[in-house]
Amino acid sequence: MATGFFLVVHDEFTGKPRISSDLLLCGLVGAQIADLVVGGRLTMSGDRVALVRPEVSGLDELGTFVLDSVSHEPEAHTVRSWNDALGEILHDLTVGRLTADQVLRKETSRGLLGKRKARYPAVDLVRARRPTVELREMFDDPRRFNLPGAFIASMLSTLEVEAVLEPEIDRGTVRTIAAQAAEHLPGSLSQLRAGLADTVAAISLTVRR
Numbered sequence: 001m002a003t004g005f006f007l008v009v010h011d012e013f014t015g016k017p018r019i020s021s022d023l024l025l026c027g028l029v030g031a032q033i034a035d036l037v038v039g040g041r042l043t044m045s046g047d048r049v050a051l052v053r054p055e056v057s058g059l060d061e062l063g064t065f066v067l068d069s070v071s072h073e074p075e076a077h078t079v080r081s082w083n084d085a086l087g088e089i090l091h092d093l094t095v096g097r098l099t100a101d102q103v104l105r106k107e108t109s110r111g112l113l114g115k116r117k118a119r120y121p122a123v124d125l126v127r128a129r130r131p132t133v134e135l136r137e138m139f140d141d142p143r144r145f146n147l148p149g150a151f152i153a154s155m156l157s158t159l160e161v162e163a164v165l166e167p168e169i170d171r172g173t174v175r176t177i178a179a180q181a182a183e184h185l186p187g188s189l190s191q192l193r194a195g196l197a198d199t200v201a202a203i204s205l206t207v208r209r
Contacts, residue, residue: 001031001148002062004131006094007103008152009164012128015107015119019161022203025087027159028094030196032066033082034151037188041067044191047198048076062093079195080202095120103127132165139169139177151189154182158196 005027009019017024033049036042041053041063054071056064069086077085095118098104104120111117122128135152138145145153156162157178162171182193 001035001152002028002090002094003097004148005031005152005155006098007128007131008135008156009161010104010120010128012104012122012125015104015121018164019159023159023161023200025091026083026196026199026203027155027161028090029066029083029086030079030155030192031152032062032086032090033079034155034189034192035148036063036067037192038147038151039063042070044188044195045076047078047191047195049079049082049192049195050076061097062090065089065093078198079192080199083199101127136165136168139165139174142177142180145181147185147189150181150185151193153178154185154193155196157182158193159200 006024009017009024009027011018019027033042037044039059041051041055041059043050043052049070051071054067056067059067066086070082095104095106099106099120102123105123106118106120108116108118135149138149138153153174156164157175162174162178165171165174182190185193
């Protein structure tokens with residue numbers, strides 16, 4: 001789910017995210033943990049991410065990294081803690097995967113004081129837009145929602161970034177349908193979503209300070 005979420009909130013022409021970097025990292029961590037929950041390898045124990053099955057066979061590099069990170073910790077941690085620990089590395093793995101698959105390409109430039117900045121415009125527009133197209137189709141006909149789609153939809157609302165689907169779908173419609181989708185999430189994904197909401201609240205508080 002992480003690469004799909006990344007592409008949904010990514011501008012394929014400018015090569016830049018359409019949301020803040022903090023919310024992007026939060027969404028990537030949430031999406032990848034959700035993927036492992038759906039796959040039966042992780043679960044939520046209250047507000048903590050808990051290990052179910054440490055088997056990494058069949059996982060890609062992103063899934064392996066997150067599962068290994070959780071499995072090597074002696075105690076369970078909150079979603080917010082994992083967001084702080086995994087976000088930036090998971091971002092690098094995600095763009096690495098998408099560039100290796102020739103969906104995006106990396107372009108660098110020099111910014112203020114010579115600091116290098118990277119952006120990732122699309123190489124293959126069809127594949128770069130596919131997750132967004134598929135998600136919009138689910139919003140057009142909610143009967144088509146699958147579990148990953150329902151979680152990503154609810155997460156867009158949790159992160160308060162519903163505008164990424166505009167102008168095709170207005171944010172009010174996204175909120176309404178995302179709330180309905182969230183009602184059908186299994187308990188572990190609902191708890192994960194609550195953990196993401198706590199993380200977003202902490203990010204907002206930090207920004208206001």
